[in-house]
Amino acid sequence: MDKRLERILPRVQKPARYVGGEYNAVIKDRAEVDTRVAFCFPDTYEIGMSNLGMRILYGVMNEMPGVWCERVYAPWGDMEQEMRRAGMPLFALESGDPVADFDIVAFSVGYEMAFPCMLNMLDLAGIPLHSAERTGLTPLVVAGGTAMYNAEPMADFLDIVSLGEGEDSTVELIQLHRRARREGWSREEFLRCAARVPGLYVPGLYDVTYHDDGTVAAITPLQGAPAVVTKRIVTDMDKSYFPVKTIVPSTEIVQDRVMLELFRGCIRGCRFCQAGYVYRPVRSRSADLCARYGVEACNDSGYQEVTLSSLSTSDYPPLTELCDELEPFCDRRHVNLSLPSLRADNFSMGIMQRLARGRKTGLTFAPEAGTQRLRDVINKNVTLEELLRSCHTAFAGGYNAVKLYFMLGLPTETDEDVLGIADVAARVMHAWREAAPNKNRGVRITVSTSWFVPKPHTAFQWEPQISREEYERRVKLLREAITTKTVTYNWHDSATSVIEAVLARGDRRLCRVLETVWRKGATLDAWEEYFSFERWQEAFAACGVDPAFYANRRRERDEIMPWSMISSGVTEDYLWREYQRSLKGLTTPDCRTRCNGCGANRLVGGKCDV
Amino acid sequence: MSKLRLLFVKEAQASWISHLDLMRTFQRAFPRTELDIRHSQGYHPHPILSIVLPLPVGQSSDCELLDFEVVQESDGAGIAERLNTGMPRGLRVLDCYPAARPVRELAWLRADLWLEYDGGVPAEAAEKLRELFSSPSLVIQKRTKRKELAEVDIAPMIRAVSLTEEEGVIRADVTVQAQNPGLNPQLLGKAIERYLPELAPDFIRVRRRAVLDADGRDFR
Numbered sequence: 001m002d003k004r005l006e007r008i009l010p011r012v013q014k015p016a017r018y019v020g021g022e023y024n025a026v027i028k029d030r031a032e033v034d035t036r037v038a039f040c041f042p043d044t045y046e047i048g049m050s051n052l053g054m055r056i057l058y059g060v061m062n063e064m065p066g067v068w069c070e071r072v073y074a075p076w077g078d079m080e081q082e083m084r085r086a087g088m089p090l091f092a093l094e095s096g097d098p099v100a101d102f103d104i105v106a107f108s109v110g111y112e113m114a115f116p117c118m119l120n121m122l123d124l125a126g127i128p129l130h131s132a133e134r135t136g137l138t139p140l141v142v143a144g145g146t147a148m149y150n151a152e153p154m155a156d157f158l159d160i161v162s163l164g165e166g167e168d169s170t171v172e173l174i175q176l177h178r179r180a181r182r183e184g185w186s187r188e189e190f191l192r193c194a195a196r197v198p199g200l201y202v203p204g205l206y207d208v209t210y211h212d213d214g215t216v217a218a219i220t221p222l223q224g225a226p227a228v229v230t231k232r233i234v235t236d237m238d239k240s241y242f243p244v245k246t247i248v249p250s251t252e253i254v255q256d257r258v259m260l261e262l263f264r265g266c267i268r269g270c271r272f273c274q275a276g277y278v279y280r281p282v283r284s285r286s287a288d289l290c291a292r293y294g295v296e297a298c299n300d301s302g303y304q305e306v307t308l309s310s311l312s313t314s315d316y317p318p319l320t321e322l323c324d325e326l327e328p329f330c331d332r333r334h335v336n337l338s339l340p341s342l343r344a345d346n347f348s349m350g351i352m353q354r355l356a357r358g359r360k361t362g363l364t365f366a367p368e369a370g371t372q373r374l375r376d377v378i379n380k381n382v383t384l385e386e387l388l389r390s391c392h393t394a395f396a397g398g399y400n401a402v403k404l405y406f407m408l409g410l411p412t413e414t415d416e417d418v419l420g421i422a423d424v425a426a427r428v429m430h431a432w433r434e435a436a437p438n439k440n441r442g443v444r445i446t447v448s449t450s451w452f453v454p455k456p457h458t459a460f461q462w463e464p465q466i467s468r469e470e471y472e473r474r475v476k477l478l479r480e481a482i483t484t485k486t487v488t489y490n491w492h493d494s495a496t497s498v499i500e501a502v503l504a505r506g507d508r509r510l511c512r513v514l515e516t517v518w519r520k521g522a523t524l525d526a527w528e529e530y531f532s533f534e535r536w537q538e539a540f541a542a543c544g545v546d547p548a549f550y551a552n553r554r555r556e557r558d559e560i561m562p563w564s565m566i567s568s569g570v571t572e573d574y575l576w577r578e579y580q581r582s583l584k585g586l587t588t589p590d591c592r593t594r595c596n597g598c599g600a601n602r603l604v605g606g607k608c609d610v
Numbered sequence: 611m612s613k614l615r616l617l618f619v620k621e622a623q624a625s626w627i628s629h630l631d632l633m634r635t636f637q638r639a640f641p642r643t644e645l646d647i648r649h650s651q652g653y654h655p656h657p658i659l660s661i662v663l664p665l666p667v668g669q670s671s672d673c674e675l676l677d678f679e680v681v682q683e684s685d686g687a688g689i690a691e692r693l694n695t696g697m698p699r700g701l702r703v704l705d706c707y708p709a710a711r712p713v714r715e716l717a718w719l720r721a722d723l724w725l726e727y728d729g730g731v732p733a734e735a736a737e738k739l740r741e742l743f744s745s746p747s748l749v750i751q752k753r754t755k756r757k758e759l760a761e762v763d764i765a766p767m768i769r770a771v772s773l774t775e776e777e778g779v780i781r782a783d784v785t786v787q788a789q790n791p792g793l794n795p796q797l798l799g800k801a802i803e804r805y806l807p808e809l810a811p812d813f814i815r816v817r818r819r820a821v822l823d824a825d826g827r828d829f830r
Contacts, residue, residue, distance in 0.1 A: 001622060007813055009626060010668050016631060021623030021699035248638060250624070250698045251631045302638030302696060333641060 002096050008082040016251035017045035018079060020071075020093030023248040024300075026058075027094055028068040035178055037061055037069040038092050038102040038125075038139075042109055042117035043526060045073040049247070050255035052309065053145070054108050057166050059243040067174055070094040070102075074117050074524060075124070083124065090124040099125035100139060104177060106162075106170075107143040112503035113496065113531075114147065115154055115514050116522035122157070129515065131159050131204055137180055137187055142173070149231075149278050150456040150563035153503050153510035155203035160194055162201075163566060164231025164278075165264070167241055169199040195225040199232030206565055208508055214549055216507060216560040230567040231278070233603050237263065237285040244296045248303075257305035257338070258297040262290055262322070266311040267591040267610055268343075269598075270368070271379045271459035271582050272410065275311055277575070278457050278568040280600035281608040282591060287318035291325040298335055305336045313339045314346045323354040340364075345386040352397050362401035362444070363394050369410055370420025376585045377412050379459075379578070384424065388431050395435035401444040402428060408474045408491075409452040409466040411582065418474050421447060422481035429484055447482065448490045449475065451497040455504050456563045457570065459578035462555040465501040468494055495533035499525075501551035507562035510550075512543045571599035611648065612684045615662075615677050615709035616693070617830065621670040621817075624700025629664040632701075636676060639696040643689050648679040662713055663821065666794055669721075671818035673828075677709050707830070716788050716829045718769060718822040721795040723782040725802075725811035735809050736773045736780055742805055743771040743798070750800040764801060767793040780811075788821060 001019070009015040039058060041048030048054060048071070061069035070092035075083060083090075089098045099105060105127065107118055119129055122141070128134050131141065143151065144162035151161040162169055176197065180190040195202040205225035209217040221227050234240040242261065249256070265282035266275065294306050306326070310316060323337060330337060337354060344365040367387055369375045375382060391402055406421050425447050432443045451471050454460045466474075475491045482489045503510065517539035524530040540547050555561070557576060564572075574597060581588060588596050591610045595601065601608045616636075620627070627635065637657055640647050649655035662675035686706035693703045727735075742748070748765040767787040774781045786793040799814045821829045 006815075014628075015626040015667065016628065019623040019626050023696055023698045025699075248696075248698075250627045250635055252634065299641070300696075302641050304638075 002088070002091070004086045004088045005091075005096070008079070008086060008088070012079045012082060013076060014251060017073065018075070018093075020096070022250050024245055025094055025247050026062045026068070026070075028062075030068075030095075033066055033068040035064075035067045035104070035174055036097075036102040037067060037104045037106055037174070038072050038099045039069050040072040040099070040105060040107045040118075040121055041074070042107060042114040042121060043074055043524070044076060045249075045251075046253045048073045048108075049249050049253045051108065051110070052243075052259045052261060053110075053166075055243045055246050055259075056241055057108070057170055059246065060167055060170060060241050061174065063241075064171065064174065066178075068094070070097075072099055072121070074121055077524070077530065080120075080124065080523065089126050090121055100127050103138045103140065103181070104174070105139045105141050107141075107145070109143055109145040109147045111526060112147050112153070112500050113526040115503060116518045116525050118143070118154065119157065119514060119518040120523045123518075130156050132156070134159070135187060137177070137185070137190055140177060140190075144170075146275065146278060149274070149566055149568060150504065150506070151201065151203060151566075152208075152508050152562045153506040153514055155508045156511035156515075158203055159191065160200055160202055162232075163199050163229060164568075165233050167234050169197060169232045172197050173200060192223050192225075195223075199229065201229040201566060208562070210507075210509075216562055216564075219560065219565050221565070228565055228567050230569060230603075233281075233283070233569075234264075235283070235604050237283045238289055240285075242285075242293050244293055245300050246297070248301045255307065256303075257307050258294065258301060258303045259309050260290055260294045260297065260306050261285065262308055262310045262313060262316045262319075264310070265600075267315055268312060268381065269379055269578070269588055269590060269596070271377075271578055272368075272407070272452060272455070274455040274458050277459075277570050277598075279311065280568070280570055280598060281604055282610050283604070284316065284609070287322040287325060290322055294326055295329050298329070298333060304334055305338060306330075307338045307340055309340065312343055314342045314351065320350055320354070323351070327354070343382065344390045345382045347390040347393065349393055349397065352393060352399075362403055363399055364403040364405065365390065366405035367424060368405065368407050369413075369417060370406060370422070370424055371417045373585060374410060374413060374417040374420070376587050377582045378410055379582065379587050381587055381590070384427065387424070388427055391428050391431045392435045395432045395443070396437065398437070400432075400436065400441050401446070403446045403448065404428065406447065406449045407452045408449045408478070409471055411452075411460055411463045413466075413474075415474075415477060418477050419481050421449070421478055422483075425482060425487045426484060429486060443486055445484075445487045446490065447487060448492075449478065450492040451494055453497050453501045453504055456561065457566075457568050457575070459575050459582060461505065461561065461575065462557070462559075462579060464552045464554045465498070467552060468498060471497075493528065496525075496528075496531055498547065498551060499533070499536050502547045503550075505562070506550050509543075509545060513539050513545050516542050569598075569600040569603045574598045611679060611681060612686075613677065613679050613709045614684065614686045614689070614706055615675055615830070616690070616703055617705040617707075618674045618676065619670075619672055619702045619704060620665060620674050620700065621672075622700035624698055625665075625668055625670045627698070627701075628667050629661065632661065633659060635698065635701070636678075636693075639693050640678075642692045642696050644692075645684060645689070646681040648681055662716065663719065663788060663792065665818060666796060666816075669796070669816040669818060673818060673821050675821065675829075677713070711823075711829065715823050716821055717824040718785050718826065719788040719792075719795075719818060720783070720785045720820040720822060721816055721818045723784060723795055723798060724815040725780040725782065725799070726813040726815065727778055727780075728812045730778055731775055731780055732809055736775050738806055738809060739780065739782075739802065740771070740773055742801065743768060748801045748805070750797060750804055752797065752800075764793055764797060767791070768798075771798075783819075785822070
């Protein structure tokens with residue numbers, strides 16, 4: 001172990017996150033490796049290790065002969081201070097080697113608020129921040145993940161952006177990079193070639209010009225780069241890699257259990273949901289294979305909990321069969337199943353009985369909006385009756401806690417919609433009174449609201465975010481309307497959502513803001529402990545950027561979105577159609593009921609297997 | 611039902627695994643043995659598993675003990691090998707056997723302390739330290755469980771200290787009281803800081819070498 005590290009560790013919180021050595025961490029012989037990949041997650045170990053995508057790609061890369069992929073996480077503030085004081089650069093967990101010495105430095109980024117952390121990690125590694133300042137083939141700085149569907153605010157800092165699912169394109173990228181190093185290509189030559197690999201976007205090969213009013217005038221691809229880069233997907237989930245033998249952390253992480261991925265994509269089409277659009281189309285893994293992976297992963301890791309993971313687990317057609325198939329094993333090994341993403345409209349007694357037997361703590365539903373009108377606007381397609389029926393079932397089955405998630409500030413929202421949330425909570429309370437077999441234990445109903453952030457590649461990408469004053473007024477309105485003591489109301493801190501709204505639909509002019517805010521001290525801004533709204537305001541002012549231009553402005557149909565060179569497979573025409581339908585309160589059926597022609601079917605050769 | 615005991619090594623990266631995390635790590639490894647750990651009765655059953663003398667985070671050890679109960683009849687044969695197929699680096703089970711001796715018979719623990727001096731070992735340091743550790747009273751400040759600072763005399767808890775000078779390092783082979791109350795050997799460094807601040811080392815590395823009964827024999 002590095003001597004500097006050994007001296008630092010006694011002084012930092014949770015030192016086990018900085019040492020590696022976990023069961024199943026991959027150690028390779030440096031002499032047999034020609035490509036070193038530092039796979040970075042711009043957040044703490046506990047968060048990064050809970051990310052299934054990272055585990056998949058770690059496995060995929062390490063299965064390649066000659067490639068050694070290692071993990072890198074952001075140090076917590078105390079550790080960063082110690083590292084900087086000791087002059088210790090950012091290092092990878094498996095080998096302890098400095099990140100700057102790696103061939104490829106790849107980030108997985110799911111959340112805009114992690115952008116400052118990426119800059120901080122590059123700096124801690126001693127890698128020049130700007131793509132233009134890096135002259136050689138190594139280290140190559142790459143990023144992928146959901147937040148990269150609009151990579152523009154990070155465009156100056158990244159060499160390549162990988163769009164969509166990385167199982168195949170990562171391998172292609174590594175092979176190309178290996179060839180470039182072997183044959184001594186220049187960096188420019190390599191980037192030009194990389195831009196021709198489907199799913200790889202090279203920001204430096206696009207020239208962006210702006211109108212006087214600040215909107216984008218034109219995006220011009222240079223040197224043969226494609227006008228539009230379409231995301232990559234895995235077409236057959238039964239043939240795609242699943243990390244059965246995966247790292248078991250020696251310290252507690254957020255998702256400390258087997259994550260069994262049932263399917264990708266979502267049939268629903270909620271209009272606010274970026275994941276629902278960008279992960280299309282739906283592709284399921286067969287129940288037999290899921291059951292086998294679940295058993296093997298439990299046997300290897302020793303975990304006693306399996307989470308059945310997807311965007312909407314109760315939409316997995318063979319869900320009951322899968323639960324039944326796993327039951328004998330779960331009984332014998334005392335393994336619990338947890339289903340995190342349930343919909344209120346198809347939650348059944350059957351599913352409930354298969355959930356965490358014995359410990360019936362709480363269930364979570366997300367009606368998202370308080371009235372049917374607004375739920376139709378967002379295409380949530382859950383009715384109050386369905387929600388109440390599900391709660392009734394749960395209470396009758398012995399549950400005594402329900403969490404309800406909503407959003408405030410959705411397009412067209414009125415005070416009536418806000419007050420409707422309180423009404424929903426009161427009716428859920430009533431359902432408990434009717435259904436609970438034992439009322440002595442009481443009930444806990446938790447209402448949580450977040451502030452709606454319009455995201456790129458969704459039907460609401462043209463919509464403004466409501467102002468902060470208005471959001472706070474609506475929170476107050478709801479707070480005063482919730483009078484029952486058994487209902488707890490939590491609301492999301494507002495300042496983070498403002499910045500998120502700016503970055504989510506930002507353009508390249510935000511690169512300077514990000515650099516400025518990072519230089520002023522922004523690092524782990526996804527954490528309340530580190531986030532400072534004032535610091536962001538100062539950075540906007542210093543760069544002459546008006547955050548309201550990005551967050552609170554309604555876009556026109558003919559405006560060129562800064563992320564127009566990126567396609568998730570869903571067409572902009574479809575998103576606009578959905579937007580127009582939403583304003584009329586018209587719902588769109590799910591993909592199983594009818595194909596609505598979003599365009600994502602072209603990614604799987606014409607017909608989705610829903 | 612059987613009561614079993616594990617003897618294991620905790621070193622390198624694993625020395626940074628906290629007590630609670632270590633318990634979790636073992637719990638996850640036990641399914642490999644095909645033995646069922648006995649669980650407590652009650653609303654929230656938890657596995658009956660206890661580490662005999664939890665090692666402070668950051669220290670290494672050659673002689674950690676973990677007691678557990680299994681539903682089946684077992685003498686522990688083959689358990690160590692199976693557990694070792696699922697361990698993180700730095701954790702290695704050496705043996706598994708019936709827990710015959712009661713833990714209360716564990717009296718002393720022996721540890722090596724490496725006192726590291728980055729600028730070289732100061733002149734006559736070993737002699738001065740030898741003298742210090744033979745004094746009848748060594749009062750240091752220690753945090754109590756209620757996080758208050760208290761003055762504690764650690765001299766009565768030290769049974770033997772032998773010092774050897776090596777390159778840039780003084781190695782102290784110490785034997786201290788193991789329980790009721792136990793002494794963390796690292797605290798010898800606190801005594802140096804207080805009484806001979808000029809000899810305070812830049813870093814102290816600790817490795818537990820043996821756990822002993824009242825007669826000074828290995829406790830197993």
